[in-house]
Amino acid sequence: MSAEEAFERAFWQALDDLKKGTEKPIEEYLRLVPRGQRDELGRMLADVLLARGPAAPPETADSKGYERAVAVVDEVLGSRGVAGILPGTLKAMRNARGIEPDAVVERLAVDFEVEGEDGRRALARNYHRLETGKLLGSRLSRRLLGSLAAVFDVDPAEVLAAARPAAHEPSLRSAPAMGRSAGARPSSSPSSDTRLPDPEVELVERLFHGGLDA
Numbered sequence: 001m002s003a004e005e006a007f008e009r010a011f012w013q014a015l016d017d018l019k020k021g022t023e024k025p026i027e028e029y030l031r032l033v034p035r036g037q038r039d040e041l042g043r044m045l046a047d048v049l050l051a052r053g054p055a056a057p058p059e060t061a062d063s064k065g066y067e068r069a070v071a072v073v074d075e076v077l078g079s080r081g082v083a084g085i086l087p088g089t090l091k092a093m094r095n096a097r098g099i100e101p102d103a104v105v106e107r108l109a110v111d112f113e114v115e116g117e118d119g120r121r122a123l124a125r126n127y128h129r130l131e132t133g134k135l136l137g138s139r140l141s142r143r144l145l146g147s148l149a150a151v152f153d154v155d156p157a158e159v160l161a162a163a164r165p166a167a168h169e170p171s172l173r174s175a176p177a178m179g180r181s182a183g184a185r186p187s188s189s190p191s192s193d194t195r196l197p198d199p200e201v202e203l204v205e206r207l208f209h210g211g212l213d214a
Helices: 003-020 026-030 035-052 064-078 086-097 101-111 117-131 142-152 156-162 199-209
Strands: none
Touching: 003 026, 003 035, 026 035, 035 156, 086 101, 086 117, 086 142, 086 156, 101 117, 101 142, 117 199, 142 156, 142 199
């Protein structure tokens, strides 16, 4: 079993145990992965545990704390798809820290100097699509993932790992909204009043759809 397979197996075992109410101390899951991956696994599990609130004792498994635990795990597991577990993880971390989506969008706007109304609308739209699992994880840029890691104060490598698409998911296309067919050529020179694409909108599209190095 590769180190990556061991990491994923330990993480999903921990979530499955949490959902059943039979979770073990984090240290037991950390022993299942190589030493170099234990810090990363520990931080990811800590975020999930923080988001679910205080653990319920076995005799009160139907308590609100237990219900929150199940809800958080269902959200993370249910989001696993073409954007990995990143959508559910982002929402779990936001809830744990009491951060609204608008605040995340505002932070991204500051990081990438998106000041115009059109650019901010594009940023809000794409972030919403990311959190709802409608974007390809493989098309997210490293700059965007790094900025999200800073928002939630986590290791960028964790966010990058969370964005790995699940195996055997249907392939989708993710193309910038401002894209144009490679074979298309204007029949004549554009008129002087032709509106050019908003550079901030183009930047946002590259961040969310341009691939790791965009």
